[in-house]
Amino acid sequence: MMKIDFSGLDPSMLVKGNAEGLDDEILAAPSFKLPVTVDFDGFQKAAVQMVKPAKGTTTLAFIFKDGVMVAADSRASMGGYISSQSVKKIIEINPYMLGTMAGGAADCQFWHRNLGIKCRLHELANKRRISVAGASKLLANILYSYRGMGLSVGTMIAGWDEKGPGLYYVDSEGGRLKGTRFSVGSGSPYAYGVLDSGYRFDLSVEEAAELARRAIYHATFRDGASGGVASVYHVGPSGWKKLSGDDVGELHYSYYPVEPTTVEQEMADVPIA
Amino acid sequence: MTKQQANWSPYDNNGGTCVAIAGADYCVIAADTRMSTGYSILTRDYSKIIQLADKSVMASSGFQADVRALQKVLAARHLIYQHQHNKQMSCPAMAQLLSNTLYFKRFFPYYAFNVLGGLDSEGKGCVFTYDAVGSYERVGYSAQGSGATLITPFLDNQLKSPSPLLLPAKDAVTPLSEIEAIDLVKTCFASATERDIYTGDKVEMLVLNASGIRREFMELRKD
Numbered sequence: 243m244m245k246i247d248f249s250g251l252d253p254s255m256l257v258k259g260n261a262e263g264l265d266d267e268i269l270a271a272p273s274f275k276l277p278v279t280v281d282f283d284g285f286q287k288a289a290v291q292m293v294k295p296a297k298g299t300t301t302l303a304f305i306f307k308d309g310v311m312v313a314a315d316s317r318a319s320m321g322g323y324i325s326s327q328s329v330k331k332i333i334e335i336n337p338y339m340l341g342t343m344a345g346g347a348a349d350c351q352f353w354h355r356n357l358g359i360k361c362r363l364h365e366l367a368n369k370r371r372i373s374v375a376g377a378s379k380l381l382a383n384i385l386y387s388y389r390g391m392g393l394s395v396g397t398m399i400a401g402w403d404e405k406g407p408g409l410y411y412v413d414s415e416g417g418r419l420k421g422t423r424f425s426v427g428s429g430s431p432y433a434y435g436v437l438d439s440g441y442r443f444d445l446s447v448e449e450a451a452e453l454a455r456r457a458i459y460h461a462t463f464r465d466g467a468s469g470g471v472a473s474v475y476h477v478g479p480s481g482w483k484k485l486s487g488d489d490v491g492e493l494h495y496s497y498y499p500v501e502p503t504t505v506e507q508e509m510a511d512v513p514i515a
Numbered sequence: 516m517t518k519q520q521a522n523w524s525p526y527d528n529n530g531g532t533c534v535a536i537a538g539a540d541y542c543v544i545a546a547d548t549r550m551s552t553g554y555s556i557l558t559r560d561y562s563k564i565i566q567l568a569d570k571s572v573m574a575s576s577g578f579q580a581d582v583r584a585l586q587k588v589l590a591a592r593h594l595i596y597q598h599q600h601n602k603q604m605s606c607p608a609m610a611q612l613l614s615n616t617l618y619f620k621r622f623f624p625y626y627a628f629n630v631l632g633g634l635d636s637e638g639k640g641c642v643f644t645y646d647a648v649g650s651y652e653r654v655g656y657s658a659q660g661s662g663a664t665l666i667t668p669f670l671d672n673q674l675k676s677p678s679p680l681l682l683p684a685k686d687a688v689t690p691l692s693e694i695e696a697i698d699l700v701k702t703c704f705a706s707a708t709e710r711d712i713y714t715g716d717k718v719e720m721l722v723l724n725a726s727g728i729r730r731e732f733m734e735l736r737k738d
Binding site: 348 | 525
């Protein structure tokens with residue numbers, strides 16, 4: 243019987259982080275230098291102010307009969323300044339799993355990349371792909387071990403494994419929820435409104451994509467911290483595929499075209515004598 | 516008992532602005548040469564730019580002591596890479612190395628706002644922009660530092676490259692020629708110098724293209 247390697251799930255292995263040899267470096271948890279200070283929390287609060295992580299976002303994902311639909315905006319805001327309109331908030335962990343980004347951009351990018359490495363190592367060690375439940379648990383355990391240190395991650399892990407489509411919400415408090423419909427970010431209330439009212443399990447792929455696109459568009463319309471490009475991805479049995487990337491400014495005019503109004507006879511300029 | 520407050524901060528901000536623009540077959544990276552602390556100028560002649568590999572150049576504003584430490588770490592890592600792989604690091608590889616290096620100090624960050632520019636393996640210009648803890652993305656142009664909020668809207672207006680997230684994909688590099696891009700950079704710094712007290716003295720520009728790398732200087736207002 244094939245022995246399954248659970249070392250990736252062992253919580254004590256994560257925090258110890260022994261680095262003997264270069265290959266162990268990848269498996270072990272990264273070791274972080276900490277500041278020598280009496281007031282760690284105050285220092286972190288001040289450091290966070292300096293870094294000013296990009297917050298404000300709208301991401302959503304839902305399961306339907308043909309898989310998982312994942313969508314996000316692309317705006318990064320630092321306080322009132324828009325630092326970027328082209329942030330990739332849907333992270334491709336591997337060809338059949340996606341992660342969404344909300345919260346600290348560097349935290350999400352780094353830990354999703356780390357998760358991708360761990361998933362690949364699991365495949366090599368166990369000769370089969372990791373499940374969505376397993377991958378989300380790996381991430382949740384890592385984030386739990388850094389709980390209270392100021393990481394800011396609100397992510398959804400979406401994928402297709404042997405059990406079919408899978409969707410988990412994972413956050414930096416260590417929370418992990420299995421579900422069929424999630425939206426994360428400052429624009430999520432608006433996205434939930436559109437998503438919940440239009441959702442049916444038996445949507446087709448095009449209908450589901452349009453629902454996701456509309457939900458992101460409406461969130462960007464009402465939430466100042468969301469905007470840019472609405473990206474929509476579909477995760478099916480053979481992996482994920484990017485379906486569309488549309489500028490939300492242009493989406494507005496395609497949903498609500500400007501009616502040309504009849505112009506009354508304009509007053510002609512008085513010729514200068 | 517009242518909470519203990521630190522009397523000393525390990526950080527300082529030395530000001531300055533960095534800009535990079537990617538073209539079809541070139542990349543311009545520029546930074547001013549003023550180093551300040553508070554309202555004083557420490558020197559008018561400080562380079563914020565370093566060439567990390569034959570096709571990667573990094574410019575950083577923020578706390579120059581952290582910038583110098585970061586430059587040393589990256590240069591050492593690049594040397595190790597050359598010994599192990601017998602070749603230079605590509606610009607996208609250097610970009611990820613910089614991101615990881617920054618994130619490994621996530622709980623005691625480098626106060627450095629970086630812009631990495633160079634040529635990718637196809638010879639096209641590439642610019643990567645970072646925050647202080649390592650989140651990065653490839654863009655067509657970027658500005659960082661004290662004058663960034665003045666320069667970025669101007670570059671948005673002149674260069675507005677289509678977002679790399681659009682589908683069908685559109686190229687992010689600017690259609691401008693190398694001479695036009697250099698002129699644009701000079702204009703950016705001249706304008707930022709007018710309205711930002713931390714930017715001025717001189718602008719150092721590095722231009723990378725297929726025939727190599729060249730350096731130009733332009734004088735700015737010294738007030």
